[in-house]
Amino acid sequence: MNLRINICIGILGLLVSNMLPGQDAQNAPITAIAFVDEFPGRKDQYYNNWNRGEIHFTNGQKASNCLLRYHSRKDDLLWLRESDFKTGIVIKESIAAFKIITEAGDSLHFVQYGDTSGLQHHSIFLEVLAEGKLSFYCHRKVTYLKTSDDFVKRYQYYLRKDGLMHEVRFKKRAILTNFSEDEKKKLRQIMLENHLKFKNEYELAAGFEKFSEH
C-alpha cells in the first residue's frame, strides 16, 4: 500500500515538475472591447451559443479553448472571459480566423475577408463552407427590422474560383453562371452521383469540395 502511495506521489511529482511557471505557450491574450448587449435575451441576433473555440490572430499567435460567440447582427466575435464573466468584442483587425465547436460537435470555421468591391474597404467574417480549388463562403448577416422588432437572416454567399471572389445568390442558376459549360456538366454530375442538392448549402459545399478534388 505504502509503495503505491509513494509511486503515486512520484508520478505526481514528475508531472508537476514538468510544468513551468506562467507558461501558456498556445494562449495569446485576447484583446477585446467591453460589450453591451442592446437587445438582451434576443438569441436570434447571434449565430451560435457560447461555444469553445480558438482564435488565430493576424500576428500568427492563437488563443485556444476560449468561449466564443459570433454576433451576426454586428458581424463581430464575442469573447466571454471566464474569470469574471465579462463579455468583450474581440478587436476585429487582430483576427485572421476563428473556429467554434458547437454542442453538436460541428466545427464552424470563419475567416476574415476584406471586401474591396465598394468604395470603402470593410472587413467581414465569412463562414467557410468549402475550401479548396473552389471555395464557398457565407456571410451570416442578420439585420434588425425596427418595424416588426425582428431579426432577419440576410445571408450572403461568396464563391472563390480561380483566385477570384464572386458574390453569388443562393440559387442553382446563379451559382452555375460562374462555371463554364464543361464545369457545369461536371458539377451537375458530381451532385447527382452523390445525391447532393443545390438548395442545401452544406450539400452544395460538399459538392464543391468533391469538384475541387477532381
Added chain:
Amino acid sequence: MKKKISHRACILVVLLLSAARVMPQEMVYVHLSSHLLFTGSDLHYSTYIVNTDKEQQSRIIYFDLIDNSGTSVHQWQEKIAADASNSMRISIPMEIESGIYDLRAYTRSMLSYPADMIFKTRVFIQLLQDIVPDSVLVIQQSDIPTRDNTGLMNSAYNAESGILELRFTEELQMAGLSVSLNQVSPLDSLLQTASFSETYEQFLLNSKKQSYAITPAERQGKTIRGKLVQLPDSKDLANKLVFLSFADTTANFLYTRTDSTGAFCFMVQADYDNRECYLQLAEGDCAINVAWLMDGNNINNDENSLEPVPLDRAQKAYLSQLKTRELISRIYRKDQKVNEKISGKSKPNFFQTPSMIIRPSDFIELDDFEDICNNILPPVRYRETEEGIQLGMVMNNKVIYGKSLVFLNGIPCLNLSYLSTLHSKDIERIELFSHRVMHGELSYQGIISIYTFNKGVTDKMFCSAVYRFDNNFHQAASGICLKPENEPLTENNIYWNPQMELKGEKSITIKLRKPDIGNTYCLRMNGLINNKPYSYQKLIVF
C-alpha cells in the same frame, strides 16, 4: 499475484515516465579567432553544439563575458539554425575595462551543470587608450593538460610558396571545420584553456548529471524566465503581475503573474529580439525593493581564488606592441557595422487602431501635462491626489480615474509623476483608445499612449522595480578573414575561416601570406566529427 502485477505495473509506469523526462546531454564549444582583443575590435567565432539527441538540441547559445569578480559584463545570444552558419562576429564593447575575462557559452538546458562543465575560455581584453597593466587578476585553476592532434589530420607548410597543405583521413573528409592562425605570444600561458577534446571527456565523465528540463519553446530561445524576490529578506513575491515591454512606436506589452515561488515565464516572439527589454512589477507599492533573478545569469560561479599575476617584461612588451599593431590595422580597416541587429518590425498597437490621435505641435505650447489634458485631450482628465497623479478617461459621461493604462514610447508607464514634467513640445503624438479594454485577464478604462520626440527611456519613467536587459542576438557572419595584399598583416590573428566545409577531399591547400611581425604562429582547427568534438593544432614557422 494480482498485487504483485499491479506493483510491477506501477513501477513500469514510473520508469516510463522517468525515461520520458530524461533530457539529453548537451555541450557547447566555441572556437575564437583570437584570445587577445581590444575594445571596439571584432571577435569572430564559430560555435558547435554536441547533443546526444539531435532532435532535442537547443537552438540558442547564451554567451557571458565574466570579469574576474564573477560579474557578467556583457551578454549576448546566438540563434543556431539547423541548416545555417554557426559563425558569428561581435564587436567588443567600448566600455569594458582591461583585464582577463572568461567567455562562457551555454544553452538553457545546461543551466544545471556545474561550473566546470560549462564551456569557458579566457580572453584578454584591453582598452585601447589604457596603458599596459603591470599585473592581471587570474582565477587560479588546476592545470589543464594540452593534447594535440587526434591523428585525423596532417599538415605541411611550404615557407617558400606560402602554401599550407592539410591532409585528412577518411573520417575527417566530410567534416566542417573552423580554422584560425594566431601568433604564438608570451600571454598564451595565461589564456590557456581546455581544448575541445578535454572538455568533451569531462562532459562524458559527468554524464550522470541530468540536463535542466526545458520546453521546446525554451530550446528555441522563445522564453524569458526569472524569479522575483523582495529585498532585503529575499521573500518570494507570489502572484504579482509583471509586464515585459520594449520602447517602440506602438504600444505593446506582455504580462504574466508570478507563481507561488515568485517565478515567471514569458513566451516571446522574434519581435523581442535585439531590443532593450524592460521588466516591471505592475502591481503594488512603487517603493518596494525587489530583485529580479533572471534565468541564464545564475550559472554557478567558480569558487576559485583570484590571484594577481604580474606580467613579465616580455608579456608587457608584447601587449604594448599589439596595441600599436591594432592602431595600425585600424587605419586600414573599413568602417563596418559589426553588431548588425536582426531588426524587428513594429507591431500594430495591441488595441489596433486608436480612437483619436493628437499632435501637440498643432496647438499652442503648453507647459505641463495637466495643461495638455485640460486643453487638447478632451476625453482625458488629470488630477493630483494624495496617492499621486491620476489620469481618467471620460466614458458615458463618467470619469473613471486610475483605471486607464498609460504608455510612454510603447512602454507601460506606471510612474505618472514623470508625465507631469512633459511639456507639449516634448510630445510627438498622443494616441487615445477610449473604450473599456479587456486584455487577457486585465481590464482597463481606456488607453493613453504618449510618444515623445526623444525616444530615450529614462529610469524616471518607472517605479523602482524595473529590470532592463538587452535581448541581444547577433547576426551570422560568414566568410574567410584574410586581409588584402596591400594591407599590413599586423594583428595577432592573421587567418580565420569559420567554416571550411570538406566534401570528400583528401587534402586541401591554403595560401598564407607571410605576416609582417613575428614568425611563429599556431594553426588551430576545430570541428565536429560524428557529433564529437575534434581539435587539431600545429605550430607554423614562417
